[in-house]
Amino acid sequence: MGTIKAENISFTYPAEEGKKRSLVLDGVSFEIEKGSFTAILGHNGSGKSTLAKHFNCLLIPDTGKMEVFGIDTKDEDRVIDIRKRIGLVFQNPDNQIVANVVEEDVAFGPENLGYPSEEIRKRVDQALKTVGMEKFAIHAPHLLSGGQKQRIAIAGVLAMEPECIVFDEATAMLDPEGRRDTMKIIRYLKKEFGTTIVLITHHMDEAAQADRVIVLDSGKIVMDGAPREVFAQVEKIRSLGLDVPAGTSIIYELERAGVDIPIENLTVEECADAIYNALA
Amino acid sequence: MLKDITLGQYFPGDTVIHRLDPRTKLVMTIVYMVALFTAKDIISYGVVMAGLAAVIVVSNTKLKMLLKGLKPIVIVLAFTGILNILYAPGEHVIAHFWVFTITLEGIKTAILMMLRITMLIMGTSILTYTTSPIALTDGMERLMGPLKKIKVPVHEISMIMSIALRFIPTLIEETDKIMNAQRARGADFDSGNLIQRAKAMLPILVPLFISAFRRADELAIAMESRCYHGGEGRTRMKVLKYKRRDIITFILGIAYLTAVIVLRKIGL
Numbered sequence: 001m002g003t004i005k006a007e008n009i010s011f012t013y014p015a016e017e018g019k020k021r022s023l024v025l026d027g028v029s030f031e032i033e034k035g036s037f038t039a040i041l042g043h044n045g046s047g048k049s050t051l052a053k054h055f056n057c058l059l060i061p062d063t064g065k066m067e068v069f070g071i072d073t074k075d076e077d078r079v080i081d082i083r084k085r086i087g088l089v090f091q092n093p094d095n096q097i098v099a100n101v102v103e104e105d106v107a108f109g110p111e112n113l114g115y116p117s118e119e120i121r122k123r124v125d126q127a128l129k130t131v132g133m134e135k136f137a138i139h140a141p142h143l144l145s146g147g148q149k150q151r152i153a154i155a156g157v158l159a160m161e162p163e164c165i166v167f168d169e170a171t172a173m174l175d176p177e178g179r180r181d182t183m184k185i186i187r188y189l190k191k192e193f194g195t196t197i198v199l200i201t202h203h204m205d206e207a208a209q210a211d212r213v214i215v216l217d218s219g220k221i222v223m224d225g226a227p228r229e230v231f232a233q234v235e236k237i238r239s240l241g242l243d244v245p246a247g248t249s250i251i252y253e254l255e256r257a258g259v260d261i262p263i264e265n266l267t268v269e270e271c272a273d274a275i276y277n278a279l280a
Numbered sequence: 281m282l283k284d285i286t287l288g289q290y291f292p293g294d295t296v297i298h299r300l301d302p303r304t305k306l307v308m309t310i311v312y313m314v315a316l317f318t319a320k321d322i323i324s325y326g327v328v329m330a331g332l333a334a335v336i337v338v339s340n341t342k343l344k345m346l347l348k349g350l351k352p353i354v355i356v357l358a359f360t361g362i363l364n365i366l367y368a369p370g371e372h373v374i375a376h377f378w379v380f381t382i383t384l385e386g387i388k389t390a391i392l393m394m395l396r397i398t399m400l401i402m403g404t405s406i407l408t409y410t411t412s413p414i415a416l417t418d419g420m421e422r423l424m425g426p427l428k429k430i431k432v433p434v435h436e437i438s439m440i441m442s443i444a445l446r447f448i449p450t451l452i453e454e455t456d457k458i459m460n461a462q463r464a465r466g467a468d469f470d471s472g473n474l475i476q477r478a479k480a481m482l483p484i485l486v487p488l489f490i491s492a493f494r495r496a497d498e499l500a501i502a503m504e505s506r507c508y509h510g511g512e513g514r515t516r517m518k519v520l521k522y523k524r525r526d527i528i529t530f531i532l533g534i535a536y537l538t539a540v541i542v543l544r545k546i547g548l
Contacts, residue, residue: 087505111517112506
């Protein structure tokens with residue numbers, strides 16, 4: 001059974017006056033396996049954040065069917081069941097933090113779920129340790145850096161012990177260091193806890209770390225496959241208003257210039273090796 | 281300038297005052313306020329002030345922070361002082377001009393009134409300085425718990441308050457950013473008369489409100505994502521329990537208030 005299963009879902013926001021209603025999601029179908037790491041790409045307005053909001057019943061598809069852990073998101077009685085198993089981390093850490101003290105913010109989720117206080121304490125300590133913020137447990141969040149705040153937001157989701165975490169452009173507002181830290185935590189979660197990861201991002205080098213890349217354009221899935229396969233189609237990616245990872249871009253230019261070099265390279269090391277071998 | 285507003289700001293610490301149950305602190309703040317308004321003359325004011333001073337020392341609150349909290353009410357203070365000096369009736373006339381009479385009693389009243397406002401702000405500031413907003417609203421929620429029976433949305437009120445407090449520093453930071461952005465494009469906030477300055481502030485409010493609404497929207501989504509569904513079935517990590525220090529505080533508080541009431545009765 002897949003963690004997230006979308007069957008031909010479509011969605012439209014209520015029309016603004018004088019504007020035509022346009023489909024934000026247009027017949028999207030896919031399935032995300034338990035324990036996988038999927039990146040969702042697409043330029044602004046492609047519908048990727050709208051899709052993320054469908055994962056935990058914040059939005060319900062107009063047509064089609066969305067199933068999470070085998071539960072239909074239309075089932076209003078089971079919203080909490082879904083939300084406690086699938087956590088969402090959003091773009092702006094400031095707007096996700098509810099409390100004035102780090103540990104009380106992390107406790108917010110489990111408190112809502114009605115766990116006894118010792119259990120909450122345990123989960124909060126564990127979650128803060130996982131994101132490496134245990135030293136800041138009694139700090140005020142507004143005094144932390146953006147990257148640290150985002151780690152607190154992740155801890156807040158982790159404290160609910162979800163099976164799947166969706167990062168909705170969670171690195172978009174961070175500096176390179178904060179972005180690196182967040183990616184490190186994501187890889188750690190996948191490795192240590194087998195958490196299913198869905199990463200919605202603008203950064204191609206982050207998407208390249210996933211097992212699978214889904215590219216959205218105008219509410220439709222236009223590409224779906226392993227990062228190697230997807231990024232190898234440099235022209236198509238660029239025509240969608242996206243970019244490819246820097247290494248792939250260099251190789252692509254070399255290939256166009258007539259160098260015999262395989263394009264399916266992704267990491268910096270792989271690319272360096274491939275360029276070295278091709279030019280040697 | 282904006283960073284100076286400290287009302288409703290929590291400074292984490294580990295003193296006895298910090299560790300007191302928020303309900304105790306809330307009740308004691310009310311006790312303090314009642315005592316402050318009961319105080320009539322110099323001696324009873326002295327007792328009230330001694331209590332405040334003791335709490336300031338024990339809670340390790342920096343006097344600088346308290347004084348900063350007074351800045352926004354300087355005008356109110358000055359106004360109160362001047363009105364009392366000019367209008368308070370009395371026998372020992374010091375000066376007399378036009379319709380105004382300045383008396384010794386008037387000056388005394390003015391000083392006591394200004395002292396009262398100052399101490400009121402200081403005392404209530406200590407509550408918010410030493411109590412995390414969540415603890416504070418948690419305490420209020422518990423204290424007002426019985427009101428739930430008459431359909432008062434106690435949980436919702438306390439949630440609104442705690443979020444408002446949480447976003448004060450964020451919005452202050454945002455206001456600073458907007459002001460700087462507008463300064464960079466030639467806006468002038470620092471010169472001109474009061475009306476001109478107030479007018480210059482208007483263009484700040486529009487972006488600030490828009491961003492505050494956007495934040496509210498995002499926060500609501502984030503809260504829902506973290507399974508928030510109202511107060512029903514919600515537990516707390518830190519369960520409030522009265523400890524020995526709370527009982528001692530209550531006893532001290534009662535003694536304090538009694539002392540002030542007795543002093544008032546005998547006219548001090």
